[in-house]
Amino acid sequence: MRTNDKIKQIENEISTTRVNKATEQHVGLLRAKLAKLRNQSPDKNINSTYGFDIKRNGDATVVLIGFPSVGKSTLLNKLTSANSTVGTFQFTTMTVIPGMMKYKGAKIQLLDLPGIIKNASTGRGLGKRVISVARNADLILLVLDVFQPFHQHILQNELEKIGIRLNQKPPNIKVEKTREGGIVINTQTSFHNMSIKLLKEILHVNKINNARVVIKDDINAKQFIDYINGNVIYIKSLLVINKIDLVNKKFLEQLELDKFNSIKISAESGHNINLLQQKIYEDLDLIRIYMKPKGKQVDYSAPIIMKKKSSVLDVCNKLHKNLRQNFRYGIIHGKSVKFNGQKVGIMHTLHDEDVLTIIKNKM
Numbered sequence: 001m002r003t004n005d006k007i008k009q010i011e012n013e014i015s016t017t018r019v020n021k022a023t024e025q026h027v028g029l030l031r032a033k034l035a036k037l038r039n040q041s042p043d044k045n046i047n048s049t050y051g052f053d054i055k056r057n058g059d060a061t062v063v064l065i066g067f068p069s070v071g072k073s074t075l076l077n078k079l080t081s082a083n084s085t086v087g088t089f090q091f092t093t094m095t096v097i098p099g100m101m102k103y104k105g106a107k108i109q110l111l112d113l114p115g116i117i118k119n120a121s122t123g124r125g126l127g128k129r130v131i132s133v134a135r136n137a138d139l140i141l142l143v144l145d146v147f148q149p150f151h152q153h154i155l156q157n158e159l160e161k162i163g164i165r166l167n168q169k170p171p172n173i174k175v176e177k178t179r180e181g182g183i184v185i186n187t188q189t190s191f192h193n194m195s196i197k198l199l200k201e202i203l204h205v206n207k208i209n210n211a212r213v214v215i216k217d218d219i220n221a222k223q224f225i226d227y228i229n230g231n232v233i234y235i236k237s238l239l240v241i242n243k244i245d246l247v248n249k250k251f252l253e254q255l256e257l258d259k260f261n262s263i264k265i266s267a268e269s270g271h272n273i274n275l276l277q278q279k280i281y282e283d284l285d286l287i288r289i290y291m292k293p294k295g296k297q298v299d300y301s302a303p304i305i306m307k308k309k310s311s312v313l314d315v316c317n318k319l320h321k322n323l324r325q326n327f328r329y330g331i332i333h334g335k336s337v338k339f340n341g342q343k344v345g346i347m348h349t350l351h352d353e354d355v356l357t358i359i360k361n362k363m
Contacts, residue, residue, distance in 0.1 A: 003037055010034045028198045028221035032205040035229045038161075056136065058100055058107035059305040060284045063134045065159075066143035067151050068115030071242040073097070075143065075267035076112040079277060096133055103281050105288055105303040111137070131162045139283055140166065140237045146244050146264075149255055163226075166237035167261060171223045172216035177208060185213045193220035202228065236283050237261065240276065245269045287352040289315055292333075298355050306350065313346045315356060323358070331357040 001009075014030050017023055064072040080099030097112040113133060134140055142155050156166060183200050198221055203211060206228050217223075226232040239262035244252060252264060263279055265272040287310065288303035306314060312330045316323040324346065333340040334354030350356070 003040055007034060007037050010037070024221075025195065025198050025201075028194065028225075029201055029205065031221060032202040032225050032228075035225045036206060039229055039231060056109065057098070058109040059286060060106070060138040061109045061111065061136065062101075062139045062141060062280060062284070063111045063113055063137040064141045064143050065113055065131075065134060065155060066115060067145070067148070067155075070115070070143045070145045070148075070151075071267045072112050072115070072143050075240070075242065075265075076110055078267050078270060078273050080110055101277065101280070103277050104286075106281060106284075106286050106305045108280065108284065131159060131164070134159065134235075135162075135164060135233055137235060139280065140164075140235055141240050141280075142166075142237055143240045143242055146241050146247055146252075146255070149241065152239060163232045165226070165232055165234045168234050170232075170234050171219045171227065173219065173224065173227045174214040175203075175208070175228070176212045178210045178212060180210055182209070183211055183213065185215070188214070188216045189218050192218055194224065199224060238263065238279060238283055240265060242267050245271060287350065287354075289350055290353065290355045292331075292355050292357045294357055294359065308352075310350055311346070312344060312348050312350065312356065312358075315350070316346065316358070323360075326360040328359045328361045331359065 010030050010033055014027060014034070017027055017030075019027050064076060066072050076097060076099050079101045095114070099110045099112070101108040101110050111133060140159070142152060144151050144155075159166065183203055185196060185199065187196075199213070202221065202224055203209070203213075208228075241255070241262060241264040243266060244264045245266035245268060261283070263272060263276055265276055267273070285308040287306050287308055289306055289310075290298050290300055290303050292298040304315060304318060306318070312327075313324060316327055327346050330344045330346070330348060332342055332344050332348070332350075332354055334351055336349060336351040336354050337344065
């Protein structure tokens with residue numbers, strides 16, 4: 001039996017098995033076997049990348065994912081100066097269309113991806129190529145038609161199948177293979193979501209028979225399988241409900257959505273577009289650092305855009321590769337110090353709108 005046939009067989013068994021206390025062990029093992037098979041299955045379509053080989057640009061990258069004709073192209077044009085083709089028929093966008101959104105001094109690359117369809121992760125339509133671009137994003141916008149909010153679950157499922165976990169943090173797990181001694185498990189929290197027996201069997205499925213395992217979170221089987229297979233990435237996501245200009249307030253209030261990071265907009269009329277720009281910026285966790293060269297004025301027109309919790313070292317690396325070697329100390333005016341003009345070291349953590357002066361060693 002071919003690998004893809006085995007994958008389908010296991011997927012069908014999982015979908016038809018009712019999960020309860022009696023079956024959770026069996027379902028957990030099926031998921032472990034499924035993840036292993038997916039790793040072994042070569043992605044034959046992903047090598048054909050015409051129109052999908054997009055170079056990362058700007059301070060962060062955001063991708064727009066949704067079914068055909070949900071208004072992604074119109075939204076991209078509202079958020080940026082891009083000229084993505086807009087049409088009322090499906091599959092208008094057949095390549096990735098990039099645009100640049102400028103907000104609070106940040107340059108944020110937006111990518112309008114071709115509309116995906118159900119079972120895209122198995123190769124239907126342009127699914128695998130589309131999702132491969134999403135794996136490199138800093139933020140994913142799931143764009144939904146207001147009349148089809150149930151597509152949220154389909155999109156999440158397709159992304160999950162190809163190893164993208166939305167709005168989740170990687171669990172605190174460490175597995176160190178050993179030559180002998182069997183499986184030794186050290187759990188630093190109570191286990192409620194899976195059994196030690198299932199954990200060991202998942203390791204055995206992956207041919208790990210001797211290992212030291214340290215787990216600091218109350219994990220479930222899916223999280224442990226993700227860690228063992230090592231092909232999972234964790235990305236923030238924002239749910240964008242489009243075309244709200246076509247419905248009334250009562251209709252919007254009755255929408256049944258998961259407790260999800262979401263915003264309701266109309267790309268056509270521009271309603272809530274400014275709010276969406278603000279939300280994108282906030283979800284990317286960006287901060288602005290203003291540079292003040294010694295003896296000169298602060299340049300507030302061109303902040304350096306960094307990630308939250310960035311250090312002075314990170315700024316040095318972004319400015320010039322040799323700057324850290326000549327770094328003596330920094331002078332900060334802002335929220336990250338106790339008093340303005342405080343001297344700091346290279347590992348000092350910066351806050352939004354800090355003003356930084358870098359003092360270099362004398363040559």
